[in-house]
Amino acid sequence: MASPPVKLIGFFGSPYAFRAQAALCLKGVPYELLMEDLFGTKSDLLLQLNPVHKKVPVLIHGDRAISESLVVAEYIDEAFDGPPLLPTDPYDRAMARFWADFIENKLTKPFFMAHWVEGEAREKFEKEGLELLTLLEAQLKGKKFFGGDRPGYLDVAASALGPWSSVIQEVMGVTVVREDEHPAIVQWVKDYSSHEALKPCIPDREKLLAYFTENLERYKTAVNAMLQQQ
Structure with missing residues (x-):
């Protein structure tokens, strides 16, 4: 069938x-x-x-x-059949879900806010984001990907640190992920973005750059609205 x-x-x-x-x-x-x-x-x-x-x-x-x-x-x-995304070991599987939740509910907001806001608000979000990135960096110790030798579920969860991070940094002129502070994550971005299995779906960087440049004010307005609601 x-x-x-x-x-x-x-x-x-x-x-x-x-x-x-x-x-x-x-x-x-x-x-x-x-x-x-x-x-x-x-x-x-x-x-x-x-x-x-x-x-x-x-x-x-x-x-x-x-x-x-x-x-x-x-x-x-x-x-679907194919290489597993989540680990087979129950503990490792739980840890992958834990750190995916960490990315989703702890890291994402301060990390991206640090790019879009200005002044004291940027300093606050950047400090928080850098501290959280250090915790995530430790999960790459001795590994090429969060999933080990090949990308897995946690790498998928961290996708926004891939092409999006460098593009937004270029558009906004703000660098949050720095090689001197988070070398493992910087290398992971390169390896993840160039992985053979992901090539069919990795967005074209120039098109992504054009998209965020074109919609810069739209995103700034949305972020400022979020800050006012806090």
Whole structure:
């Protein structure tokens, strides 16, 4: 029996959508990418399949729809044959989930805020982000990837530190990930972004740079709105 078709609702500038693409590429799963315009009117398909968050990514596997990037990554790992993303050892698997949650709920906000805000707010977020990056750096000790010899679930979770980090640093003129302070992460970015299995889905750097340059003020406005709500 033929496997149900796999489709992914994504968005070019989203590192969260890229997580799902990375998981599919690492597992070797063919898929059709449906690009969403999140700055315009969201499609009926997206609203129908993800009525809770109304965000990408949404994985469509036959008549099933799965939302939220890390949930999607775990589903892909369990539903398809191919190299495992999560470790087989229960402890190692738990630790991969722990550090993925750390990235999602501790590191992401101060890390990206440090790029987009200015003045004292930037100093505060940058200090916090650097401290958290040091904790994440330690997870690469003696390893090429967080998953070991090849990228795995935690590498997928850390995808935004890949192409997005260097592009946003260039657009904003702010460097948070520095080789003298976090050499393992800097090397990981290079290795992850050039990994053979990920080449079909790694975004073109020049297009990504053009996208963030074009939408710079849009992101600044959104970040300032977030700060005012705190």
